[in-house]
Amino acid sequence: MNQVTETRTNEAWVAGVRAQDGAVLMSLRSYLCRSLTVALSGRAGQGDVEDFAQLALERVLERVDSFRGDSRFTTWASAIAIRIAFGELRRKAWGNESLEVLLAERRAPEAVTKETGRDAAARGELLTALKAGIATELSERQFAIVTAELRGMPTAVISKEMGMSTGAIYKMHHDARKKLRRYLEQRGFSVADLGALSVGVGERR
Amino acid sequence: MIETEQELLDLLAAIADTRDVEIDCDAFLDRVAPLAEQLRQEVALSDAFYAEAHHLRICSGCREEFDALLAVLRGE
Numbered sequence: 001m002n003q004v005t006e007t008r009t010n011e012a013w014v015a016g017v018r019a020q021d022g023a024v025l026m027s028l029r030s031y032l033c034r035s036l037t038v039a040l041s042g043r044a045g046q047g048d049v050e051d052f053a054q055l056a057l058e059r060v061l062e063r064v065d066s067f068r069g070d071s072r073f074t075t076w077a078s079a080i081a082i083r084i085a086f087g088e089l090r091r092k093a094w095g096n097e098s099l100e101v102l103l104a105e106r107r108a109p110e111a112v113t114k115e116t117g118r119d120a121a122a123r124g125e126l127l128t129a130l131k132a133g134i135a136t137e138l139s140e141r142q143f144a145i146v147t148a149e150l151r152g153m154p155t156a157v158i159s160k161e162m163g164m165s166t167g168a169i170y171k172m173h174h175d176a177r178k179k180l181r182r183y184l185e186q187r188g189f190s191v192a193d194l195g196a197l198s199v200g201v202g203e204r205r
Numbered sequence: 206m207i208e209t210e211q212e213l214l215d216l217l218a219a220i221a222d223t224r225d226v227e228i229d230c231d232a233f234l235d236r237v238a239p240l241a242e243q244l245r246q247e248v249a250l251s252d253a254f255y256a257e258a259h260h261l262r263i264c265s266g267c268r269e270e271f272d273a274l275l276a277v278l279r280g281e
């Protein structure tokens with residue numbers, strides 16, 4: 001599809017973008033429209049695709065000096081365009097949902113575990129420990145971030161709701177996971193087994 | 206409240222895959238283009254992308270965007 005990419009080198013793209021060469025910018029915008037049409041596969045109309053491509057073009061202009069040349073320029077620009085487009089679509093999809101309401105939402109505990117016996121008991125013990133860890137180890141903000149992410153709220157939306165950067169949200173989520181891992185390890189649960197435990201059976205060290 | 210067993214199991218899976226040092230979504234974006242080009246060629250991922258591969262497992266948003274980028278590359 002994107003024959004444009006085959007006819008320009010990275011150096012030509014970078015030089016053209018830096019110089020704000022009209023023909024180069026038009027080619028890039030056109031390329032980004034085609035990329036986004038594939039990337040979004042029907043999730044947005046043509047008008048939105050063109051808007052996202054324009055926003056991406058502006059971002060590429062701002063960031064062109066950070067392009068390291070370790071990929072094709074068009075792949076790098078497409079990644080930026082996709083980040084913008086998905087971010088906008090997620091914000092639109094979650095536009096009427098507030099973090100406060102999401103956190104307050106009660107969800108009835110369902111009976112996922114059907115098995116009985118030693119395995120079920122071990123898993124029950126682990127989940128009880130995890131609940132206790134959530135209650136005692138996490139700050140209010142960490143709890144909010146962990147819960148919102150578990151319930152599918154995109155990081156960009158959480159970031160906007162909490163007035164923090166996406167990097168800060170990720171850091172707090174990471175710190176929360178580390179705290180909970182340490183809490184479980186201190187109670188004798190082997191982290192190596194947690195992955196297996198999360199889909200099946202629990203064992204203590 | 207985190208009340209359902211499924212939510213707890215999902216959190217447990219994320220805890221199990223937690224590393225002491227991780228990259229965030231912005232750092233991932235900086236490296237996603239060469240990663241996607243390498244995967245598009247269906248060659249084994251080099252160790253240089255260890256942190257990015259881990260981020261893909263942890264972050265559903267970046268995974269969704271990465272899949273979209275791969276679709277673009279594969280459509281060329």
